[in-house]
Every structure is written in C-alpha cells, then in structure tokens.
Amino acid sequence: xxxxxxxxxRTEDRPAEEPPSQGQGWQFSSPLVVTVLLIVAIGLxxxxxxxxxxxxxxxxxTVFVAVVVQALPFLVLGVLLSAAIAVFVPxxxxxxxxxxxxxxxxxxxxxxxxxxxxxxxASVPVAGALVRRGVAPAAALAFLLSAPAINPxxxxxxxxxxxxxxxxxxARFGASLLVACAMGWLWQRLGRADWLRPxxxxxxxxxxxxxAFWGSVRHDVMHAGxxxxxxxxxxxxxxxxxxxxxxxxxSVNPVVSVLALAVLAVLLSICSEADAFVASSLTQxxxxxxLAFLVVGPMxxxxxxxxxxxxxxxxxxxxxxxxxxxxAVLTSVLVGAVLL
Amino acid sequence: xNRQAQAVVLFLVGGAMxxxxxxxxxxxxxxxxxxxxxxxxxxxxxAAAVATVWYERRGGEPHEDHGHGHGHVxxxxxxxxxxxxxxxxxxxxxxxxxxxxxxxxxxxALQKPFGFPALPAGNPLPLSVVxxxxxxxxxxGHSLGGRRFELTGFVALDGNGEPYLxxxxxxxxxxxxxxxKVGLTGRIPPILEPDTWLDVVGTYTGKxxxxxxxxxxxxxxxxxxxxxxxxxxxxxESPE
Numbered sequence: 001x002x003x004x005x006x007x008x009x010r011t012e013d014r015p016a017e018e019p020p021s022q023g024q025g026w027q028f029s030s031p032l033v034v035t036v037l038l039i040v041a042i043g044l045x046x047x048x049x050x051x052x053x054x055x056x057x058x059x060x061x062t063v064f065v066a067v068v069v070q071a072l073p074f075l076v077l078g079v080l081l082s083a084a085i086a087v088f089v090p091x092x093x094x095x096x097x098x099x100x101x102x103x104x105x106x107x108x109x110x111x112x113x114x115x116x117x118x119x120x121x122a123s124v125p126v127a128g129a130l131v132r133r134g135v136a137p138a139a140a141l142a143f144l145l146s147a148p149a150i151n152p153x154x155x156x157x158x159x160x161x162x163x164x165x166x167x168x169x170x171a172r173f174g175a176s177l178l179v180a181c182a183m184g185w186l187w188q189r190l191g192r193a194d195w196l197r198p199x200x201x202x203x204x205x206x207x208x209x210x211x212a213f214w215g216s217v218r219h220d221v222m223h224a225g226x227x228x229x230x231x232x233x234x235x236x237x238x239x240x241x242x243x244x245x246x247x248x249x250x251s252v253n254p255v256v257s258v259l260a261l262a263v264l265a266v267l268l269s270i271c272s273e274a275d276a277f278v279a280s281s282l283t284q285x286x287x288x289x290x291l292a293f294l295v296v297g298p299m300x301x302x303x304x305x306x307x308x309x310x311x312x313x314x315x316x317x318x319x320x321x322x323x324x325x326x327x328a329v330l331t332s333v334l335v336g337a338v339l340l
Numbered sequence: 341x342n343r344q345a346q347a348v349v350l351f352l353v354g355g356a357m358x359x360x361x362x363x364x365x366x367x368x369x370x371x372x373x374x375x376x377x378x379x380x381x382x383x384x385x386x387a388a389a390v391a392t393v394w395y396e397r398r399g400g401e402p403h404e405d406h407g408h409g410h411g412h413v414x415x416x417x418x419x420x421x422x423x424x425x426x427x428x429x430x431x432x433x434x435x436x437x438x439x440x441x442x443x444x445x446x447x448x449a450l451q452k453p454f455g456f457p458a459l460p461a462g463n464p465l466p467l468s469v470v471x472x473x474x475x476x477x478x479x480x481g482h483s484l485g486g487r488r489f490e491l492t493g494f495v496a497l498d499g500n501g502e503p504y505l506x507x508x509x510x511x512x513x514x515x516x517x518x519x520x521k522v523g524l525t526g527r528i529p530p531i532l533e534p535d536t537w538l539d540v541v542g543t544y545t546g547k548x549x550x551x552x553x554x555x556x557x558x559x560x561x562x563x564x565x566x567x568x569x570x571x572x573x574x575x576x577e578s579p580e
Contacts, residue, residue, distance in 0.1 A: 030345025034352075034424070041428050052433055055441035062435040066369035066514030068426040069360065072353075073377035076384050157511075163454060214391035221388060222346050225353070226419035229426060239515060243445065248554055274512030277579060281449030281518055284554060310419065 056240055064236035067303065070271055071121040071228055076221065078122030082129035083216035087209055091134045102136050106184035109139035110177055113147030119271040120148035120298050121228065121307070125220045128198060128311040137196055142184030145324065148272040148298035149176035158294065161276035165287060167339050168294075172276075175295045175335040179328045186323065197313035227310035231303025235269035238302075242267070251284040261289045262329045265297035272298035288336030295332045300324045341420050347392040349423050354385025356430045365430075367574045368437040370513045437575035438517050440496035440534035443506045447554025449518035450474060451579045456483040464488035464541045469507040470577045473520050476544060476559030484544040491522065491561065492572065495536045503532045504558070505540055510576035517576065523549060526562035537572070541565040 041048075052061060098105040116123060127144035131137055148154065150173050162168040207215065250260035261282065270278055275297045279290040300321050309317035341349070360366040361378040370378070429435065453474040459465060467489045475483050493505040496519070504521040508514075526542060540563050547560040 030342045031348055034345055034348045037424060041432055045432055049433060052435070055439075058435050059438055059442045061429055061433060062369065062438055063515050065426055065429050065435060069357070069366065069369045069378065069430070070374065070513035070515070072357065073374065073381035076381040077377075080384065161451070163452070210391070211395045214388055214395065217384070217388045218343075218346055218350065218392050221350060221385065222341070222420040222423065223417070226417065226422045229422040230419065232426070235515060248447075268515065270516045271512045274516045277451070277511040278449075278516050278518070280451065281447075283556070310417075 060236045060240040063239050064232050067232035067235055067269065068229060071119070071232070071303065072225070074119050074121040074271075075125070075224055075228060078125040079217050079220040079224065081116075081122070082125040082220060083213050085126065085129040085133055086216050087213045089133065094130070094133055094135045098135065098139055102138050102188050103185065105136055105139040106142045106188065107177075107181050109135070110142040110146040110180040110184065113143050113145075113150055113180065114152070116147040116151055119154075119273050120301075120304050121224075121271075123147040124304065124307045124311050125224055128220075129216075131196070131312075132198070136188070137191065137193075138184040138188035141187050141320075142180045145183055145299045146177055146180035149173075149180075149295065154272050154276070154298070157273055158276040161280040165340070168276075168287065168291065171291050171335050171339040172294050174339070175291060175328075175331050176298070178335070179295060179299060179324070179331045182327050182331065183320075183324055186327070187320075195313070195316045195319060197315060198311060223310050224307050227306040228303060231269055231301070231306040234302040234306075235267065238267040247282070248284060251282075251289075254286060254289075257285050257289040258292050258329065258333060261285055261293040262296045262325065262332075265293045266301045266325065268297075269301040269303040270297060286336075287340040288333060291336045291340060292329055292332035296325060296328045299328050341418075343392055343396050346420070347389045347396070349420070349427075350385050350392065351389035352427055353423055354382045354387075354389060356427050357382030357385065360430060364573045365434060367576070368435070368514070371510050371576070371578060372574060374512075437571075438508050438514050439494055440506065442517065443494075443496045443504075443508060443519035443521065444498060445553070446519055448521050448551040448556040448558050449509065449554075450477060450520055450556065452478050459483065459487070464490040466490045466492075468577050469493045469505065469522055470509060470520050470579065472561070473522055473559055476522075476561075477548070477557050481544040481546065481559075486543060488541055488543055488564070489561070491540045491542070492569065493522070493538065493540075494571070494575075495532045495534055495538055496521065497532065497534050498552070503528060505538060505561070507577045508575070509579055511579060514576075520577070521551070521558050523547070523558050523560040524563050524566075525560050526564060527566070528563055529566050537569050538566050539569045 052058065098108055116126065123144050127140045130140040130143065155169055155173060158172055159166065159169045247260065247264065251257050265275070275294060279293045282290055305317055305321050308320065357378055361375055361382060366375060366378055450473055456475055456479045465487060469491050472489060472491055475481065491505055493507045496504045496506040498504065503524045505524055506519050506521045508517040509520055510517050524540070525545065525547060540561065542561040542563040545560050545562045549558050550556070551558050
C-alpha cells in the first residue's frame, strides 16, 4: 500500500540513471531487475508454496488472482478505447458531440455511459482520455460514474438476478444516473482544476499514429494495471479476513444495513457485471440496502479508488471518493423509498 | 521502470494470460465465458510489448534521451512493478480454486430458479448441485420425487464435523463466488477430508437445516453410494 502514496509524485523529475526500484548508487537496469526477480522467484518456489498452503493464504491468493484476471481484459478494452480516443478522434468531435453548456453536457455524458459495455475497470482510462481530449471534467466524471452501472450488460444481469423485483433494474438505472449527474454538477460548482493532477504522460507530439497509439496503451496498462493490483490485494484481504457473520448482525437495523452493504460494496470490489448476483443472495437485507450495494459498487470501491488515484491524482481521488460514496448512499435511499 | 522493462512485463503478463486461457487454469479464477476476452487481452498485451520494443529500436519516441540534455525521461511509477505479483501468483503458485475454507465462511446462496422443468430419464440422473438444491429448497422436492441422483462436489465440514457436498457458484470471478451446500446423510463414508471431491448417488429427503452464517436453508440428500473422484476441469457451477 505504501507504493500508492509514493507513486504519482515521483515520476516527474527522476534522472534517467537512477535505478527504478533500488537505492542510489546501484547501476541496475530494469530488465536486469526483472530477470533477477524471476530467477529468485523460481528458486524460492518450494518454500513459497509451503508458506502459501494455509487455507487463508490460498483463498487470498485465489481471490487476488481472480480479481486481476477478471479485470485485465476489461482494463485492456478501456485502454484500447482510450488510446483510440487520444489518437484517432479529433478534439473537435467532442466539442460538437456534447452540448456547450456544462449543465447539459453532464447528463448527456452520463447517458453516453450506456454505450460502454464493460465493468468499471474500462471506464477509468476512457474518462482519463476524455479529460485529456478537452472534454469538461464534470462531463467526463459523470461518464466515469454512470458507464459501469447503466450499460445494457449490467442491467440485463440485474434483471436476471432479481427475477421477482423488476423494479430493481429501474431503480438501479435511475439512481446511478442521478448520482452521476449530481457528481458532475457538483464538480462543476465546487471542483477545482488543480485537484485534477493526472501524472505526467509521455508526450506523443511528433510521433506517428502507431507509435502514439501503442505508447498510450503501454502507459495506461502499466499505470492503471499497477493500481489495479493494489486494489485487488485490498479486496482479497477483506474477503479472506472479514467474517461473513458480521453482515448477518448488521442486517437487523435498517439504517445500519444500508450503510453496511454500501461499505461492503466498497470493500469487495466486485465487477459490476456480477454484483447483482451477490446482491440478490444477500436476502436478509432490505431491497433498499441492496440497491445501495448496486449503486455504490460500480462508482467507488477499493480497486476503483486506486485506479482513480493513478489516473487523476491522489488529491482528486481523496476528495472525489468520499463525496461519491455519500451521494450514492443518499440517492439510493431516496430512490429506494420511492420505487422499491 | 524504463521502456525495455515495461515491454518485458507487458510480454510476461500477456503470456501468462494466454497460458491461463489456453489451459484449464483460468477456470479456477473466472467463469468459462470470459475465455475469449482473456485470450484477446493476452494478445493485445503481447502486441503492446512488441510495439514498444519496435518503436524503441526505431528511435520513434524522442523523449528517451538517455539521461543527458534537456527534460526528463518519462518512466512509469514504481506501482507498475506490482504487475509482476499476479504474474508470479498465476504462473508459479497457481492457487487452487476456492474450496471448503471459503465455503464454510460464506453463507449458502441459492437463486430461486425460474421454474422446475420435468427431469430427463436416467438412473441415477446426473444433476448439478445448484439444480438439486434449487428443486429441494424452492420446490420442496416435488420435481425430485423418489428418484436417484448423482451429484458431484467437494466436501466441506461445519464446526461439528457434519459433512456437506458443496460447489462454489461463480457469476464472474472467484471474488463473487458463493457456496451452494447440500447436507449428506445416510451411508456417508466414515472418514471425509475437507476439499475431497465426491461423486454421490442418493435420493431426496425433506431434512433441512439453517446455514449458521446467514440463516439460509440447506437441503439434504440421502447417500446410497459415495466415491472419491478427481476434481472436474471447471470446479465452479454457474447459477441456473
């Protein structure tokens, strides 16, 4: 976890000779480090396997690998889209496609989230590319929040998971869209440009389209991928350590139950295409509490927080995440009270 | 991390995805339907690695000025190194599919099936644990009748040592896996180790208990024959 804190600031002024992950004075080149790491890991295979054979460690590792393996294809999809936006779509396109007034651009961008079929890992790099391409941050953030929750795949999964409560689909769609718009407008009102500090990127000026495209893919995968690993480790730890019986205790009080499921959504970091099935199995909770789980999860969880910090900077993520959480919980309760 | 190292890591991560996708390894972590996406991602990552080396060789990225002169060299942050962790975990350790430890920590989770279509012929009739449990709990065994069924799952023992035949049910990846448990009664083998895969032939019984973790209903099966089998290629079941 310490690596996340150090990461965004140190990229900028490091001289080339400084070795990437060792102390000063060591003339290590990165490929050498990779090779040495590989050899050490292969050499220590036996002891490592023995240490990892405890059931807790095994289930930790399985969940960790599962989160990464599941998220990587969607991350790659998002990264390809973001590189395509950066290289092949002229900035003027977004100026024409989105309404001029930011107050209208926000809901338009939030609705545009319908077209990105994927889970939340894909939307982070795409939203980053939109900001760099000159889209108003308020609109890009609305897209970032809505895309993973309201695309057709996720809504279909929700309908399948709640066969007896078709209103859940409507409630999820409505609440997610509301939160995305509210956050976009909030950012437009209160957001400050200097909070958004995306880490330095390699300049693509003077490059051919191919070089710029693959340069962007490489940068985004390395960057967001690293943060994805941090998030996956956190999610695996909580899944392996926190006993499920705590949840049972939390389901008794209606207020506590909403908060408990909202926090659970943050901690579990489940893909938005699968969270409806988990929500439907939490039968001891009210529908409103489960709606909160479905609205909060795709907008803010440990994995997403790490990736947002990597894409937009830590100052942004630290402010954006808690507000998103609060707005999402409140909206879920309101929508739940009206619809469910 | 400089560009060569990034290319190496990209290549290895892509290779690991292909390795997992072309063997049955990926089935321990994600649902079978994700396989094409997994393979595509692996190819893209390898292409990105190749492209990185290719453009580097051609000197296409002018900002890599090897440390002297103007400006700075863009390197990815140290957090990128963490990408080697899932690589090691996947290739060197290859952790097993979730088993009895996770199953007994998590409450039974069973979707209510849309309906209970008549069962095909067969004696004993192979049935998924999810299907059996769904019919036993939500149809109170009406569609199961007095027939013999063949169920395959792993053994999980509760605090009192009572055995359950268990399958983890996967919607997307192992992070959302939840257990479906069927209690064993009747002619149970005298010694049952957790995580042993069993092939059980048995009949429906009205006996049921509450899962202590979340209060869900766990149905039972009366075992007439049980034998130890190898774990199936796909250790998980998907929801009905």
